Amino acid sequence: KQEVTQIPAALSVPEGENLVLNCSFTDSAIYNLQWFRQDPGKGLTSLLLIQSSQREQTSGRLNASLDKSSGRSTLYIAASQPGDSATYLCAGGRGDYKLSFGAGTTVTVRA
Amino acid sequence: SQTIHQWPATLVQPVGSPLSLECTVEGTSNPNLYWYRQAAGRGLQLLFYSVGIGQISSEVPQNLSASRPQDRQFILSSKKLLLSDSGFYLCALSGSGYEQYFGPGTRLTVT
Numbered sequence: 001k002q003e004v005t006q007i008p009a010a011l012s013v014p015e016g017e018n019l020v021l022n023c024s025f026t027d028s029a030i031y032n033l034q035w036f037r038q039d040p041g042k043g044l045t046s047l048l049l050i051q052s053s054q055r056e057q058t059s060g061r062l063n064a065s066l067d068k069s070s071g072r073s074t075l076y077i078a079a080s081q082p083g084d085s086a087t088y089l090c091a092g093g094r095g096d097y098k099l100s101f102g103a104g105t106t107v108t109v110r111a
Numbered sequence: 112s113q114t115i116h117q118w119p120a121t122l123v124q125p126v127g128s129p130l131s132l133e134c135t136v137e138g139t140s141n142p143n144l145y146w147y148r149q150a151a152g153r154g155l156q157l158l159f160y161s162v163g164i165g166q167i168s169s170e171v172p173q174n175l176s177a178s179r180p181q182d183r184q185f186i187l188s189s190k191k192l193l194l195s196d197s198g199f200y201l202c203a204l205s206g207s208g209y210e211q212y213f214g215p216g217t218r219l220t221v222t
Contacts, residue, residue, distance in 0.1 A: 032209050043115075043201055044213040051209075089155070097143050097162070097205055098170075101155040 002027045002092045006102035014110050019077035021105050023090035026071060031095035033073045035064050038087045038104070047088075048075070080109045113138035115214030117202050123220045130175075130189040132217050134202030137183065142204040144185040145211070146177055150198040161185060197221045 003026040013019060023033070032051050036044040048057045048064040050073065056065040061078040077084055087106045091099035114137045124130060136142060146158040157170045159177035167177050174193060178186045185202060202214040 034210060036213075041216075041218070043215045044203075046210060046212055049208075049210040091155075091211075093209055095209075097209065098145075098157060098160065099211060103154045 002030065002094055002100040004090060004092050004100050004102040006088075006090060006105050008105060009103065010106045010108075012108040012110060013080055015080060015082060017080055017109075019075075019080050019084065019107060019109075021075040021077075021088050021090075021107070023073040023075070023102055024071050025073070025092045025100075027092070027094070028068050028071055029094075030066075030068060030092045032093040033064075033066050034091050034093065034099065035062075035073075035075050036089045036091065038089060044089065080107075082109045082111045085109050113142070113204060113206075113212060115202055115204060115212060117200075117214040117217050119217060120215065121218045121220075123222060124192050125222055126194055127191050130187070130192050130196070130219070132187040132200055132219070134185040134187075134214060135183055136185075136204050139183075139204065139206060141182060142206055144179060145203040145205070146185065146187050147201040147203060147213075148198045149201060149216075155201070159187070192221045194221050 005024045034049045035047040038044050050057050050066040063076045066073045087104040089104040091101045116135045118133045145160045147155045161179045175189050200217045203211045205211045
């Protein structure tokens with residue numbers, strides 16, 4: 001069973017600082033890894049999907065990397081803004097369409 | 112692009128009462144559909160998933176059930192709610208690309 005861990009549980013940074021969010025997983029045979037954003041009381045918004053054959057994906061200020069050998073994925077958010085405040089979740093897929101989720105990192109960007 | 116609707120948005124039900132939550136999707140055909148629960152202080156738990164009409168797989172034994180009467184409709188039900196059924200219920204879909212998309216969620220409070 002895929003176990004996904006996100007540390008730290010919470011993070012507070014001043015506006016403009018780059019954010020680095022970590023995600024670790026136990027099964028290196030991961031099929032894909034997906035990063036989500038969740039605002040309070042809302043559903044999840046997909047940010048980036050990295051297939052197992054890929055090393056990274058980029059979208060605007062967001063960049064996610066995947067290192068299967070070390071069991072880690074990192075989400076980078078450049079030049080953080082107060083609007084980036086949210087909970088970020090990563091999830092690992094096993095190729096059977098099911099995802100295992102981490103507990104999330106709650107980010108606060110201070111203006 | 113695909114859209115996921117969930118109804119109702121919020122629900123307060125007494126213990127022992129029945130439950131029916133509905134998820135409908137637009138903009139896609141033959142999707143895989145999922146029900147997740149997010150309890151306070153806990154991560155997302157996959158409850159059910161479906162790869163087609165009438166095909167339901169249960170991930171966690173409990174007093175909940177799911178049905179998929181139409182390609183784009185997924186229903187979560189219970190005959191008798193427990194206090195522990197309180198939580199935020201999320202419907203999600205995925206297509207052939209494995210990326211999962213989530214609906215806005217239903218907040219259920221069992222009193």
